[in-house]
Amino acid sequence: MDMTNIACTEKYQTQRKEQEAIFTAAHFQDSEVIQLSPEYRIEKNTYAQNNTSATENTLLNSKNEIIYRYRNLDDSGDFCKLITHSNGNLYLVFRIDLYGYSVFNITENKAFHYIPEENETFIWTDILYNPLNNILVVSGCFWACPFSIHILNFSQPMIETAWVDIHKELENGYDKYDDIDFARWENDNLILKASEIYQCGETSKNRNIEISISKRQYRMWLDGITDQ
Structure with a gap:
């Protein structure tokens, strides 16, 4: 099984741009707020087209400041969790696609994405x-x-x-x-x-x-x- 990370490859980024056509007003379904902690929440908008459901997610703090925004192209089993790490940093762990995972370092304002080459991992x-x-x-x-x-x-x-x-x-x-x-x-x-x-x-x-x-x-x- 090929677990090579393709998240930053031109091929995957081109594929993402094509699939992001789902994020239009015509495909909007609903929205919800996910309270991750007293300080942070996710505002989640769901879009659907041709049996595919995707989400646009905005991370905000208690001052209503936008901290980070990401899109999940396939929200089957969607999740997002805050982690207070032993290294002292605060992280958001989430997905931007059906396979793989992503991490956003809230403390240092850095993102990491992992998408495996192999489908059906x-x-x-x-x-x-x-x-x-x-x-x-x-x-x-x-x-x-x-x-x-x-x-x-x-x-x-x-x-x-x-x-x-x-x-x-x-x-x-x-x-x-x-x-x-x-x-x-x-x-x-x-x-x-x-x-x-x-x-x-x-x-x-x-x-x-x-x-x-x-x-x-x-x-x-x-x-x-x-x-x-």
């Missing part, structure tokens, strides 16, 4: 950042696959890094589990909730379980992709 739909270990837990899925979790080292938010697919790391992975989601951090252990597939006679059934991933285990996974 993991679709981010939510995140949870742990400032104690700088791990970003990402919820989402591959298209038409079970809900899943990826983790990545988020110590340097503005630099792309590889992702660990929890489904693939667990024994029998996608054959043994349907949906996997984040449950909680328990000390240094990552606790997941999963729908486990098991046989009852000749019938396949599902049961809800919790999976504990130790610090040693997830660090091995993260170090493994770093060394490749």
Whole structure:
């Protein structure tokens, strides 16, 4: 799978300009306000055309000053989250397309975009950042696959890094589990909730379980992709 970042390539930027034709008054659907914190909010306008839904998003502070504006060309599973990082900076994590992710450093007024060359990579739909270990837990899925979790080292938010697919790391992975989601951090252990597939006679059934991933285990996974 080619995970090369094409966000800044001429080809991708040309493609974006063509798709941004959706952002006209004729295609406007509705608007909403997403309150990210007492200080920041997103004003989100949705546009739709030919079974495609896209959003134009404006980040504002409590003084109604525009901080940043971005467009998401495909808002399936759209999300945006504020992160107070262990490095002292405040970040907005979001998407500008169906695949990949983006980060805006509010503290330093800088943006980073990651769009993979390969289509149908993991679709981010939510995140949870742990400032104690700088791990970003990402919820989402591959298209038409079970809900899943990826983790990545988020110590340097503005630099792309590889992702660990929890489904693939667990024994029998996608054959043994349907949906996997984040449950909680328990000390240094990552606790997941999963729908486990098991046989009852000749019938396949599902049961809800919790999976504990130790610090040693997830660090091995993260170090493994770093060394490749």
